[in-house]
Amino acid sequence: MKQVIEPVMRQNHVASRAVPTYTIVRSDRRLESVPSALWAPGTDGRINIIADLKQHILIDRGDREHGSKWKLVVDDFKPLLVPFTRSRLQQLLGDRGE
DSSP states (O other), X not given: OBOOOOHHHHHTTOOOOBOOOEEEEETTEEEEEEEEESSOXXXXXXXXXXXXXXXXXXXXXXXXXXXXOEEEEOSSSSSSEEEOOXXXXXXXXXXXXX
16 A cells, blocks of 8 residues: 655655555454554554444554554543553454453
């Protein structure tokens, strides 16, 4: 998949390139990750997670000193951002602790 050219990329003369996508298929469930933005306000990147017919947003709220801290944006929990953990991934895949 070809990377979308973002305004910050254009301003800094950063060329678009092919970006990897990742798809997990398990039984009748499909989860696809698609990089969406390298520079998004307040983040160090965004990945769209498509699970069945629902789209989720994964953002990196880390920093250079401590590294990446991926958070899943959720609409049914407070706070709005929750750590993206193995159990969250399993929830998106429909696992129930098997």
